[in-house]
Amino acid sequence: MKAIKTLILAAAVAAAGAAMAGDRLDAIQKSGVIRVGTPADYRPFAMDEAGVIKGHDVDVIQAMAAYAGWKVEFLKTPWKDIEAGIKGNRFDVAVGGITQTLARTSWGEFLPGYAPFGKVALVRKSDLPKYRTLEDLNQPSVRVIKNPGGTNEQFVLKNLTKAQVSTHDKNFEIPGLIAEGKGDVMITETAEAILYAKKNPKLGAAFINKPLTPVSEMGFLMPTDDADYARVMNYLWHLTQIRGDLSRAEAAWLK
Template identity: 25%
Template sequence: MFHRRSMIAAAIAGVMLGGVTAAVPAPVHAQENLIDSIVQRGVMRVGVGNFVPWVFRSKTGDIVGFEVDVATKLAEDMGVQVEFVPTVWDGMIPALLAGNFDVVISGMSITPQRNLRVNFTTPYASSGNMLAASVQRMPDRASLDDFNDRSVIIAAVRGSTAAAAVQAQLPRARLIQFDAEADVLQEVLNGNADALVASVPKPGRDAATFPDQLYIPVRETFRGTLEAFALRKGDADALNFFNNWILVNVANGFLEERWDYWFVGQDWADLVPE
């Protein structure tokens, strides 16, 4: 009896030991060569968030937006297919580090704090952000400095360029962060925050839609934040490739043309309902 039971216990321990040992693969990223493995696989996996008009789902469920145009052209130039992996903001960096996708192209602003953890490419976009204030809570202001105060509550989307801009330029204001832009707007409409900050031209359109609740105190935009692709650390070849791709496509006007299409024009308005 005793022998059998001990053997069962030993067997269970053995199986677990075996399982765990088998689960440990050799380090793969030590000598990673991202570009080669993308070309070999024939597919580039791109992590994207969810943010109009950077990248979002059209009313037929397709993934569309500025990032999609950028990544599609990038993949075309590499001669591979592109595969988008929509991911919530909280999961983006872990999934990148775990190798779930090759690169994050999702309107990510460069900040030194973040750069300690991931590599950023040369910026491929610079977004302007604008502030829309609540008529009820903060009427008749005409300067951004009025909002740089401890008593002011400003709403923005967590991880967005707007949140980065508020932290950089209105450091004294209390920044509250939500997961989606609709929440940010509703928060100000409901009178729970003094202002919202979002990338142009949306704040202007919101103010036009809800003139009794929102107004634009300052027409000029915030100093721009710089957006870049994010990569795992330790692969200079990939960084070089992406940097130069961006430089080329700044020079040939592709990025600017796409930017104007998504951020200035309204030709894509019928991708979303109403």
């Protein structure tokens, strides 16, 4: 019975797409492949582990694709190139811990938000007592390491103007640099800070109970060129909600 229901659902999605497909949806239906851009460097949302991309967002987008009968093609894309990738039709959706922002909605469209968070600081556990306020971070003696191209970089450049700021291209390597004493602070989001603090006993997450920013959410980011495609993607997202895929991904990666 479950197999029959799955076939009926796939046929319904395909029929709906055929009846009202825009160019993007039509291309996906014909190829049977949805192209997914991701930096793949942001635990626990999407991380390249020895050539296999894993994480919360990976599980969810694969579930969405399975409901539509599509395969997923992951395209590793640096944070700084996400906007160009969306605008340049290099992929159909971007995932991997992408913060919903007003600026991004000017050129892209988000699926419903998830994983509410605030900006926090990943530091050495021994230094936790030193960092109680934003001004404690914004000192000439504090070495901040940032990853280029995302909202964490924007926060650092706006708020930590007095600190020593350096850039490291590989986001997943920065926690190790902090632990080794090669930097003092990594600005990130709640989920990533908690994860790395649990994995490495030398690290601690500052401002967890009172983040440095108001609450925001993550979102899957799509182009705005095909309203039919957007409707189908929202429907597929809804299916992951009501059928438990989102809850399972959250339990596996965000708890």
